[in-house]
Amino acid sequence: MENSNKLKENFVRMCKLIEVTSNGIQFPDDIAEFDTDFKDVYESSDYPMLREKMDNLIKLINSDMSLVDKDIEDELWYMI
Helix, strand or coil, X not given: CHHHHHHHHHHHHHHCCCEEECCEEECCCCHHHHCXXXXXXXXXXXXXXXXXXXXXXXXXXXXXXXXXXXXXXXXXXXXX
């Protein structure tokens, strides 16, 4: 259970880095180079799975912007 909470915590941290563009929302690919506070997440063994979830979240929200109002940890986490 603790690992699950840590995963969600790191995912929420990642969500704070989402950028809004004219083409919708996106997650910056080069984030580790620019945000040293994020380095521990980027270098963790969980990052590939978290990144996959992030890619799924981005696709889901870009297809239905009403999902922006949903809670990341309690609703969207399970959808992605």
